[in-house]
Amino acid sequence: MTTMPIRSQHEPIVLLNASYEPLSMNVTLKRAARLLAKGKAIVLEAAKGRFLRDWPWPRVLILVKYVRIAHEVLYRRPTVSRKGVLKRDSYRCAYCADRANTIDHVLPKSRGGGMTWTNLVAACLRCNSRKRNRTPEEAGMPLRLTPFVPTRLALGDSGATVAIPA
Ligand SMILES: [Zn+2]
Structure with missing residues (x-):
């Protein structure tokens, strides 16, 4: 039993x-x-x-x-944060779907990419360091998802x- x-x-x-x-x-x-x-x-x-x-x-x-x-309390734009991005992407790497614990700037910071919901994705350490200062296209690492602004409720x-x- x-x-x-x-x-x-x-x-x-x-x-x-x-x-x-x-x-x-x-x-x-x-x-x-x-x-x-x-x-x-x-x-x-x-x-x-x-x-x-x-x-x-x-x-x-x-x-x-x-x-x-x-x-608007429930649906207004939440403040962007590392934890929020990880949560939005369910702690899965946007490139390989492995468990993610870092965040990646899709358009690199050094090239004007901002700290915004639509420019940040969850990424595993391996993909993050492999991508370096390149765009997904340049790195040959297509995104599995399109980053979006989550609701506070979803977070x-x-x-x-x-x-x-x-
Ligand atoms: Zn990865």
Whole structure:
């Protein structure tokens, strides 16, 4: 007989607005319990057979009342950062798809390439040093993806910036 690993304990809890729009992709258990206790949210999706006090163990919570949030808070352009670029590209190298832990300027800095979302990609150390001060074309290293500006929501930092009733 095998025992199922208890994974759900570490799985993030998603919080939806009453309109089903996601507000946060990672609500703490403490906050989830507080929202439930105050009747501000209900469990929309639960983990089977587990309980958080009197409630089914939440995977997805939904607010009972719609909370008005400025659209731009969730969707405005996030500040470009090394961590953000790695996250956007799922920590995969834009050239070879290996695990990436550096970022590369597509158009090299020395040639006027900026520190912008559309000029930065995640790259593994090997590809980064192989490419050097060349464009992908010059290096013969085509990009697997087109760098884009992610939303704050996609980067998962909305929870900290959006006021959700406690
Ligand atoms: Zn690589």
